[in-house]
Amino acid sequence: MNDTTAGTPKLSWWRRLSGGLKRTSSALGTAVADLVTKRKLDRAMLDDIEDVLLRADLGTEVAVRIADAVGKGRYDKAISADDVKTVVATEVEKVLAPVAKPLEIDAAQKPFVILVVGVNGSGKTTTIGKLAAKLSAEGRKVMLAAGDTFRAAAIEQLKIWGERTKSPVIAGAQGSDSASLAFNALTEAKEQKLDVLLIDTAGRLQNKAELMNELEKVVRVIKKVDASAPHAVLLVLDATVGQNALSQVEAFHRTAGVTGLVMTKLDGTARGGILVALSEKFKLPVHFIGVGEGVDDLAPFTARDFAQAIAGIE
Ligand SMILES: Nc1nc2c(ncn2[C@@H]2O[C@H](COP(=O)(O)OP(=O)(O)OP(=O)(O)O)[C@@H](O)[C@H]2O)c(=O)[nH]1
Numbered sequence: 001m002n003d004t005t006a007g008t009p010k011l012s013w014w015r016r017l018s019g020g021l022k023r024t025s026s027a028l029g030t031a032v033a034d035l036v037t038k039r040k041l042d043r044a045m046l047d048d049i050e051d052v053l054l055r056a057d058l059g060t061e062v063a064v065r066i067a068d069a070v071g072k073g074r075y076d077k078a079i080s081a082d083d084v085k086t087v088v089a090t091e092v093e094k095v096l097a098p099v100a101k102p103l104e105i106d107a108a109q110k111p112f113v114i115l116v117v118g119v120n121g122s123g124k125t126t127t128i129g130k131l132a133a134k135l136s137a138e139g140r141k142v143m144l145a146a147g148d149t150f151r152a153a154a155i156e157q158l159k160i161w162g163e164r165t166k167s168p169v170i171a172g173a174q175g176s177d178s179a180s181l182a183f184n185a186l187t188e189a190k191e192q193k194l195d196v197l198l199i200d201t202a203g204r205l206q207n208k209a210e211l212m213n214e215l216e217k218v219v220r221v222i223k224k225v226d227a228s229a230p231h232a233v234l235l236v237l238d239a240t241v242g243q244n245a246l247s248q249v250e251a252f253h254r255t256a257g258v259t260g261l262v263m264t265k266l267d268g269t270a271r272g273g274i275l276v277a278l279s280e281k282f283k284l285p286v287h288f289i290g291v292g293e294g295v296d297d298l299a300p301f302t303a304r305d306f307a308q309a310i311a312g313i314e
């Protein structure tokens with residue numbers, strides 16, 4: 001990436017992404033650089049490279065594939081850290097390219113219903129706020145539904161995002177039924193012919209059957225108002241959890257029919273590689289990534305940028 005486009009949104013986003021992924025890329029890059037200096041490539045080196053990739057959460061299949069690609073035609077030759085980084089970026093991009101898909105809002109749906117799910121603290125409410133800002137900046141009429149009825153603070157948090165983004169918020173009393181809240185919000189959004197309804201849900205661990213059943217009920221009740229809804233079910237994943245994200249995807253997909261992923265907190269984690277393992281395993285679309293708490297810190301997911309950032313290519 002060169003500096004000739006300084007000041008464009010593209011570059012500033014690149015800075016934020018590569019800055020955010022610094023801990024992941026330096027865990028990879030430094031380890032690889034240490035491995036390849038003053039050695040000729042042999043099987044032992046490839047095994048070591050594979051270990052580094054596994055520790056970066058890329059997953060076994062991808063790690064093996066990258067190590068094989070590094071070895072191709074290079075046995076008994078000196079190899080530079082940059083060579084390895086280039087191979088890592090190329091192979092990672094191959095995995096990510098098919099899943100990097102924008103979230104498409106079908107304008108024929110009034111409203112287009114987006115249900116946001118995930119474990120506690122993954123970044124659901126913040127992502128809804130960031131999305132509401134984006135979608136309303138594009139000229140869409142957005143409504144927020146405070147489906148996390150467990151905590152009073154959750155309702156307040158969503159209301160603040162509603163004020164910031166000038167979007168109406170439908171909320172019930174704390175402790176009220178989240179499925180009926182979703183029902184009411186959708187009915188209201190339909191009457192008002194709004195463009196998008198973003199439904200927040202309470203955080204729940206993927207192994208808590210009772211809470212997962214409740215989520216299933218939310219989906220079921222939404223369908224009573226509009227059989228085609230929810231039109232998107234976004235699973236928000238916290239990158240810092242590493243391998244646990246795999247079982248989160250499995251459980252939420254089974255319960256709520258996840259249509260796409262958003263990965264948050266890619267800033268300041270050395271575990272950004274988990275997105276590669278998830279993409280390889282589930283092939284679910286990845287729509288957005290979050291690299292900070294601010295309203296602008298959510299960006300569409302692009303395979304090449306992510307692959308280069310993770311490989312530590314400047
Ligand atoms: N660094 C960083 N922090 C984030 C990001 N996204 C969200 N956060 C922070 O993570 C914390 C939890 O975010 P919330 O949006 O409240 O998460 P939630 O999933 O709604 O949490 P529960 O409703 O409790 O399940 C907040 O402090 C957010 O500011 C991100 O991309 N990067």
Ligand SMILES: [Mg+2]
Nearest residue numbers: 124125148154
């Ligand atoms: Mg929340």
